[in-house]
Amino acid sequence: MSTPDELRELVESYLAELALTPELKGLEESMRDALAGGGKRVRPVLCLATAEAAGAEAEAALPAAAALELVHNFSLVHDDLPALDDDSERRGKRFFEDVVDFSDLKHGACAACHSGPMLNETNQFAELVFGVPKGTRFQSIGISEVNSGQNLVRVFLFKSHDGTTTPVASPDPGRALITGVAPQDDPTVENVNAFKTPTLWGASRTAPYFHDNSAKTLEDVAAHYNLFFGITSDPDGPGGPIPPLLSLTPGDQADIVSYLKLLK
Numbered sequence: 310m311s312t313p314d315e316l317r318e319l320v321e322s323y324l325a326e327l328a329l330t331p332e333l334k335g336l337e338e339s340m341r342d343a344l345a346g347g348g349k350r351v352r353p354v355l356c357l358a359t360a361e362a363a364g365a366e367a368e369a370a371l372p373a374a375a376a377l378e379l380v381h382n383f384s385l386v387h388d389d390l391p392a393l394d395d396d397s398e399r400r401g402k403r404f405f406e407d408v409v410d411f412s413d414l415k416h417g418a419c420a421a422c423h424s425g426p427m428l429n430e431t432n433q434f435a436e437l438v439f440g441v442p443k444g445t446r447f448q449s450i451g452i453s454e455v456n457s458g459q460n461l462v463r464v465f466l467f468k469s470h471d472g473t474t475t476p477v478a479s480p481d482p483g484r485a486l487i488t489g490v491a492p493q494d495d496p497t498v499e500n501v502n503a504f505k506t507p508t509l510w511g512a513s514r515t516a517p518y519f520h521d522n523s524a525k526t527l528e529d530v531a532a533h534y535n536l537f538f539g540i541t542s543d544p545d546g547p548g549g550p551i552p553p554l555l556s557l558t559p560g561d562q563a564d565i566v567s568y569l570k571l572l573k
């Protein structure tokens with residue numbers, strides 16, 4: 310029986326002399342470079358040791374051992390190539406994980422309202438931070454406030470529980486038209502300018518988006534959320550301006566779109 314180091318030596322010299330296909334031309338050097346990284350050569354050594362254990366000469370198994378190592382190297386290199394790696398989708402998925410992560414608010418940012426099997430209800434993060442009961446299905450995400458669809462703005466009068474009347478200027482006050490609940494009586498923004506949270510399954514096939522169709526593409530949706538997370542801060546807060554909850558970089562927005570497209 311050979312020692313692992315002896316088997317590794319066999320592998321190293323076999324790989325060093327292995328002829329690569331001439332089709333590679335200038336690429337041969339890069340391939341040899343990736344292969345010569347060394348490493349433990351665990352796979353080919355195991356292959357040779359298995360051959361010996363079964364009664365064969367280690368040398369007889371060298372082509373198989375080298376093939377294993379080549380495929381392994383191929384997978385390592387290709388996993389890092391942007392065209393083959395699903396890194397964008399993986400980064401995008403973090404926004405939808407049903408977690409409470411105060412060290413990174415992007416982690417689960419979308420899941421706060423898009424949780425549950427249909428991705429259309431609030432989760433425990435929304436309950437802890439915004440006092441919205443878990444499972445809430447109506448929220449405002451600033452669509453009427455921003456009014457990027459440039460719809461006609463009208464003034465709606467809401468009567469509060471204390472008898473006062475509050476005017477709300479909006480293209481569409483949403484759920485409040487049905488419940489009649491005024492802004493002062495609605496600490497959890499589930500009424501005025503609030504709309505039903507839609508499922509995200511199949512969203513890539515259902516453009517345009519939002520109740521007023523103001524987002525033509527998923528890219529527009531992601532750009533709107535960057536704005537929304539920015540305006541939830543209070544510039545005139547008692548302790549000075551509150552910084553935006555979070556901002557979505559162009560990279561974040563692209564990752565979110567990649568992930569949304571997976572929700573078939």
Ligand code: HEC
Pocket residue numbers: 404418419420421422423447448449450452453504505506507508509512515517518519520521530531534565569
């Ligand atoms: C505060 C709750 C809340 C958060 C957080 C939230 N959403 Fe939404 N989402 C909604 C509501 C409510 C609507 C419907 C708005 C409307 O129609 O005016 C909506 C609509 C959408 C739509 C449109 C679907 C359609 O069919 O029109 C997409 C896509 C979407 N959200 C994706 C996201 C992404 C991506 C994130 C994270 C960046 C996110 N949402 C975070 C509540 C939320």
